[in-house]
Amino acid sequence: MLKEVAADTNIIVYLMIIVGVIGVLAKVINQITLRRLVKAAGSMSKSTHKLIKLVRAKYEHACMAHDSVENTDAFVEKYIFEYRGFLFRIHTWRQLELQAIWFSGILAALGASAHYLSYGFNESVFQYIAAGAAEMVFLFVIRQLSDEPYKINAAKIYMVDYLENICSCRYKKQKTPEKEAINVIAADSTAKMAPVREESDAAPAESGVPAKAEPNLSINIEGEPRDVKKGEEVRQxxxxxxxxxxxxxxxxxxxxxxxxxxxxxxxx
Missing domain, CATH: 1.10.1200 (Non-ribosomal Peptide Synthetase Peptidyl Carrier Protein; Chain A)
Incomplete structure (x- = not known):
């Protein structure tokens, strides 16, 4: 029954058109998203892009908590992969482009097979094969028009360069005076506490209260014990x-x- 429906109607042709539209739409959305991302990463200090603002805020928070970020590349890649341009992530749109190419070929093969099994080897079989091959080539060419991995890498390099060479140095310069101020405050507090301790130590002596004498536990081991017999002889x-x-x-x-x-x- 499915074979007759596929052969007698143009449902497979409509499915091929839908798949082609999805592939082109995924390419357009991804292209716009990456172009905006690269432009925003190029002027990262002034950009109001939501991903750039998020990365800046997270990086500053990490520097405040740990003084520095050990692996900035991994830090930036994590947020790029999790970024949703429109409904889906960048990686998901790229996969839709690739899958549209394969599904158009699969649908063309199914349509050609259904016509061949129903009516034999006729002109419609060639039409499905030709239409499927043309759609696959068309989607592949559109996918290769812009180098998406290059744009993702460019956005990553711009972001890493700003975070490591500008943002990190600026944060260190701001943090150095704060540390010096803290050290000065600590030194002043210790200097103020020293006279108070000296006064507290001298207070018992000035008030006339005798200090507790330490018990003299020294033992005179040089003296010799008394000779009891010698004393008795003297008395006698x-x-x-x-x-x-x-x-x-x-x-x-x-x-x-x-x-x-x-x-x-x-x-x-």
Whole structure:
């Protein structure tokens, strides 16, 4: 049934026309999008293009967060691939151009096959083959009229050049005075805090409150321990001398005087 519908009607011809229009439309939209993008990237500092404004804002934010962007090429490519010119991304429109070429050839082959199976080898088969080949060549030539990879690369180079050689240097120059100002403020604050610390350290001494003396934990290891036996011998010798003098002097007054002399000698 489908074979008879394809052979008796011109539905395949209409489908081929629709595919051709889609291919041409994708080429026109992509061409306009890339031309605007390249023009905006060429004057990136003054451009109001939405992609250029987005890339500038994201790059400045990345520089503020990380001081610099390590791979600027990948940073720019990411936003170019995600950019939607009209409904679809640039890559999607390029794929529609390529797929339109292949679908026109496939539809022409189907129409020729349907006519051949229904009516045999006749003039309509040649017409489908010729129309399909002509449409494929036409779409291929239109696709090659403008070098789209070159335009994408040119827009990328303009953007990378501006970000690395102009925007990055300008941001570094603006950030250097800020760092110097921060260092000066930090130095002033430390200089102001130093006298306050000295006053706080000297306050206990001026107020008359005695500072806590540190415990003297030093140990005199040079001294020798007392000889207990030697002390006992000295006491016994003193007692013996006292007894001998008392025996020699029998009077009590003399005894007291003798005891006093002995004590003085002992204490001396």
């Amino acid at each position: 010798s003193v007692r013996r001398t006292m007894k001998e003098k008392l025996e020699e002097q029998g009077e009590p007054a003399l005894k007291e005087e003798a005891i006093r002399q002995i004590l003085e000698e002992f204490l001396a």
